[in-house]
Amino acid sequence: MLAPLHSVNTSQPPVTHFPPEHCCLSIDHLSLAYAGKEALRDLTLSIPRHRVTAFIGPSGCGKSTLLRAINRLHDLNEAVSHSGQIVLEGQDIHGPQVNVTELRRRVGMVFQTPNPFPMSIYENVAFGLRLQQRLPKRKRDDIIEWALTSAALWDEVKDRLHRSAWQLSGGQQQRLVIARTLAVKPDVLLLDEPASALDPISTLKIEELIRNLKSELTLVLVTHNMQQAARVSDYTAFLHQGELIEYGPTDQLFTNPRLQRTENYITGRVT
């Protein structure tokens, strides 16, 4: 078991703090609206480095919206307005000196539904690499093998790397997308319900993958599966209607939630 990184401020509402050396990402009074319709309201939380942080909450509560805010995908949508700060490794991601494409490389994102590109498996994983710099083929091949191995996909696809990625099964596609993201060596990996459409075996593979990746990067996981959050995450945040309701170490939040609403949600009672 990992040593706890946090300290708890017992004032109301309770806030989980991480000392700067353990804090990877801190979100500060973030509010976000789609065309004036509020999706996130005054969110403040920080995410520890080399840990898995899970976001849970009912559908439509803003989990995906929050993940997208972290790698500035909302920039593509003119209708989105936001206020507040997101600070990654001490730097405001909306700051003037930040290079958005470099930020997005550092903050990898795996989407709710697998979205492999219509190219070969190899080219999918090489996509991000080709954007970076010209690598000798040998080196690129090595990185691709490493990424596919890390995503627990190598053995299944090593004989058909040049076949279309769209021929893979849903679970394989999801792992391919993870490998594609890993190939560019991100510091943070955002996973939006990576196992929502998968069978139990593939789900277990992905969970194991998440645990293995923890030593190399910071993970943020959105899930609707309480057992999954309990199994793989170190910290859990419960969101409801765009607000952060409760945030704390996973075992504590699941066994001893401070708020009744959290307990209701975890135990499946209608709120």
Place this chain on the structure above:
Amino acid sequence: MTGVPADTAPSRRRLHWLDGLWPWLCAASVALSLLMLGALLTLLLVRGLGHFWPATLEEVTLRSGETFAGQAVREVALPQQPGDERLYFTGNRDIESVRWRWVAIDDIAMQAQPMDLIRLERSPWDDFIGRLVAIEQHDQRWEGDAAWQQLTSLLALPVSQRPDSQLLLITASGQAVQQPLANVVSAQAPNAMTWRQKTLAWSQSVWRFLSEGPRAANTGGGVWPAIFGTVLMVILMSVIVTPFGVLAAIYLNEIAHQGRLTRFVRIGVRNLAGVPSIVYGVFGLGVFVYGIGGSLDEWFFSETLPSPTFGTGGLLWASLTLALLTLPVVIVATEEGLARIPEAQREGAVALGATRLEMLTRIVLPMAAPAMLTGMILAIARAAGEVAPLMLVGVAKLAPQMPVDGEFPYLHLERKFMHLGYHLFDTAFHGDDVQAAIPLVYATALLLVLIVLVLNLTAIFLRHYLRRQRGSEC
């Protein structure tokens, strides 16, 4: 059931009756369309290709004692009295001053198909139908069968190597004429030909039709310059319209703010596709030919003024006008392709650190390529058959020079060019001999259909290939 109101039952039964019928209605309309299409193609094929088949020549003796030779073309009922009359193509306009003859069937006393009747295709005159008596070359002379053999061997030589010879001919009515060999394009004795020889002769005339220039004010000869002009113009048009249309579609779909103005522009573009093509021709004439072309002449070709270089209709202006005409088609098709690409694909690329341009060039454009090609296919299909605007901006009845030749800069964009569609129109209505034009009109129409088909198929195969390469269906 008790809860169901009683009056719903009959209406349900009626729907059932329609249920059995509607697939048949749909199938019938498909069948009807196919039937009409098939009829069109059959007509073009039979009339167009049949024209080149070596037709049997008949020697006809009338009750009046007059004799002539010719090819029977068709029969119609006589206008006032009972019975039919038959149209013969007799040729020999230089000798007998008519080339067609209507003869009442009842007037025919005797009808035969002698083996020695021949038909000469001549230039500048039209066909000769009659008999070959002899060939004279300097002091040599061949007669009878030997003359015929000598003639075929002479015609097998390339034109430049044919010696000076005189053909002594006689018409069916007994009039003797002399004809220099240089005027003869080809010779046939169709009544003496076997099927194999006829097939060979047929393929040769089809080939000459495809590969030679027109003769006799477009009522004879081939259509090669028109084929070339049509294809070249369509290719130029595609080269111009595709990048423009694709860029415009990308702007509308990917870059522009999706507000009221963009919607307005989009509706405008869609409606442009419905503007009559002659209007584009007027625009091309006013803006491209007189406006831009006139200015170009003033700036760069002032030494040749007042005779215009670019200030008159030409290949470039025609291609540009048609590009403008087909631009909406390309824009709409490309936009539809772009809109079909899932947002997740774009986000996936961007989330890996791609810039907007990288996302466009590496994900969006390859995925939209089949749609762009669809746009191009539709553009080609529309442009290849368009005639009206071309008449204003550069098509010619007879272009003195081809738009591509060995002379620098090889591609002459300012030249007028020939076009199959216009050639068809001109042959059908502007020739002095409508009867002779009819089979050529069919043949040209068939060719136009085939060319549009080939151009389209090329683009379709290209699209298929792109899709296969990607292993995707989008």
